[in-house]
Amino acid sequence: MNIYVCHCSNTFNYGSMMMGENFIRYFNEVTNASHHYYVETEDDINIQRLRTATGIEEIYPTAVNSLFIRPLNKYDYLLSEMRFINLVSDFARKIDLVVVLGGDDFTEDYGWKDPVINALRFSFLKRQGIRVVLLGQTMGPYHSFRVSLMKHILGRLDQIYPRDEITFSYLKDMGLKNISMTDDLALLPLSKQKAREKLKQYITYCPSELIYRYAKEGDRDSWIDFNCFMADIILNRYPDKKLILLAHVLKPPHVDDRVIVKELFNLLNEKYPERILAKTDELYPYEVRDLIQESLFVVSSRMHPVISSIQCVIPAIALSYSSKYWGIIDGRYGLGDYIIDVRYLNYNEMKEKFVELIHKIEAEYEQIEEKMSINNAVAIRSIFNALESIRDL
Missing domain, CATH: 3.40.50 (Rossmann fold)
Structure with missing residues (x-):
């Protein structure tokens, strides 16, 4: 055909x-x-x-x-x-x-x-x-x-x-x-995707150059501050982990996530030397999943890194700006508790919820994995x- x-x-x-x-x-x-x-x-x-x-x-x-x-x-x-x-x-x-x-x-x-x-x-x-x-x-x-x-x-x-x-x-x-x-x-395995040992040596964050435009309080500077807050929480709580800042959308220019990745790297690298990895090169999706499979968990301002983490059976926190997150992450997988919807929360409320979700992932890690595995088959x-x-x- x-x-x-x-x-x-x-x-x-x-x-x-x-x-x-x-x-x-x-x-x-x-x-x-x-x-x-x-x-x-x-x-x-x-x-x-x-x-x-x-x-x-x-x-x-x-x-x-x-x-x-x-x-x-x-x-x-x-x-x-x-x-x-x-x-x-x-x-x-x-x-x-x-x-x-x-x-x-x-x-x-x-x-x-x-x-x-x-x-x-x-x-x-x-x-x-x-x-x-x-x-x-x-x-x-x-x-x-x-x-x-x-x-x-x-x-x-x-x-x-x-x-x-x-x-x-x-x-x-x-x-x-x-x-x-x-x-x-995207919930299917990719052609060149290989199962990798879950070393849990990273925490992967996929920031977005788009999402702050839909946030309740907007303002890019405040969004950067919130991103740095999340990084501080992660890096202080998990001193043996490295934080990967991964750009998931590279084109078109007005939503190029490499812009915010580079900015966050410059803000964080001096404070946490040799613990921040910025992935801004052009990748294939299976290479993204290689990194996700070696992560303890994923945080993402884009939906499809969360989809990849689900497919790889790695817990994730989703920063949501549209209804599509709820239908898949909550409706299919019952993981709506791990969504922070930026459209309805101010920055202080998001910070508070992020800390709560870090604790929740630690407490329910195996249950999250089980939910993902069962629903992936469906x-x-x-x-x-x-x-x-x-x-x-």
């Missing part, structure tokens, strides 16, 4: 890359066949990274929005919806299946226009006979006129696979019939069920 893959255009967001490489690898496995994967990207290096990570060569670059003859404007959406024009490209007619990989692009956490526009674009493809599935999504809630509008548009697609029970229940209550539960693709089965369902479309 010719399969078009959306939302894996940037492999320097390791979360996106994990979902992309796992879909390609495991879909070949489930179908017992090799397919041609056309991945949207603006830089061919992303394709080379996917080929290297998966060992699969049949992965090809295609321009973003190449399924359409031109970038769509608001009049195009209206005219296409009314069937007055058809903007689907000739290239699109060679595609057997469009897979829209997960994320939270169909929530209203960042505004309502993009979810509506994205849903319309994919529904236009479906009207031209191209199969379209949304795989591993966090979606909704929608408000006002978007409730009925999104129900109408999303109902046209072949299948939607929510990655958490909150999303699944919400879409079911909306009245959608084309939904099946799955889990985040998640893997649900993901394979979804891939088998897509195969059977």
